[in-house]
Amino acid sequence: MQKSILTLCFLFLATVAFAQSAKVPIKTDRPDQTESPSTTPPGYFQIEMGGLFENTSSDANVIEHNFLIPTILAKYGINKNLEFRLITEIGGNGRMITGAPDRFKSGLKPVIVGFKANLVKENRKKFIPKTSFIGHLGISRLSSDFYETSRSFPQFRFLMEHTLTNKTSFGYNLGMEWDGFSQNPNTIYTVTLARDLGKGFGGFAEFYGYLQRNIVTDNMVGDHRFDAGITYLLNHDFQFDVSGGLGLTDNAPDFFLSAGVSFRFK
Numbered sequence: 001m002q003k004s005i006l007t008l009c010f011l012f013l014a015t016v017a018f019a020q021s022a023k024v025p026i027k028t029d030r031p032d033q034t035e036s037p038s039t040t041p042p043g044y045f046q047i048e049m050g051g052l053f054e055n056t057s058s059d060a061n062v063i064e065h066n067f068l069i070p071t072i073l074a075k076y077g078i079n080k081n082l083e084f085r086l087i088t089e090i091g092g093n094g095r096m097i098t099g100a101p102d103r104f105k106s107g108l109k110p111v112i113v114g115f116k117a118n119l120v121k122e123n124r125k126k127f128i129p130k131t132s133f134i135g136h137l138g139i140s141r142l143s144s145d146f147y148e149t150s151r152s153f154p155q156f157r158f159l160m161e162h163t164l165t166n167k168t169s170f171g172y173n174l175g176m177e178w179d180g181f182s183q184n185p186n187t188i189y190t191v192t193l194a195r196d197l198g199k200g201f202g203g204f205a206e207f208y209g210y211l212q213r214n215i216v217t218d219n220m221v222g223d224h225r226f227d228a229g230i231t232y233l234l235n236h237d238f239q240f241d242v243s244g245g246l247g248l249t250d251n252a253p254d255f256f257l258s259a260g261v262s263f264r265f266k
Helices: 002-017
Strands: 045-059 062-079 082-097 103-108 111-120 130-139 153-163 168-177 186-198 201-213 220-235 238-247 255-265
Touching: 082 130, 111 153
Parallel strands: none
Antiparallel strands: 045 062, 045 255, 062 082, 082 103, 082 111, 111 130, 130 153, 153 168, 168 186, 186 201, 201 220, 220 238, 238 255
């Protein structure tokens, strides 16, 4: 399955490399965790794919690695205010314990389907952000045994963005995600500042995290992180990205790295 997905990705890349660029530059949801309120133009397919490496050391004797290679978000513009979304990810988990053999497992994570809908247009004079809504459903049975959840699970976010200047934007998300095991959801928040650096380059810096209520103590437990990255727009339909970050709390990963490519075609 992994070879088939990679083969399709290379075919898409070859097609887009010779395609004529659209007039409006591509808007993507990667590489940051803040989803863009912009939707895919009507009649266009958009593919956002990449890889992620995450390192976590729970104590001095245990080091855990998580991989997502590839992670693929496929989008189709139904009309100017609505897009269809399909997320497929091949995940891997490796654990190294001092004095014990290494363990590594991998497989297909639950397939996620959903939509993004535009709700409110931006009004810069009144400081009203461009606002959209994302609704997802993770399908537990469409996954490998290692990643199968006990039930299908919903996810949703509200996406907001302000245009501060012609080259600077400020975005933030707020939503909730269930994991398919517990009925206790994670509340997710993101805050990002993005800047057009010129000559096709862009940069961003971001804080984001997850909040979950501990059912034993009834306290909210936070997992907070910081990341930053660079994008490069080859043309209006083709973008590269690289990013990295680190955990700010004890229960967050030590660090993580990501790289990817996004493209669209009609």
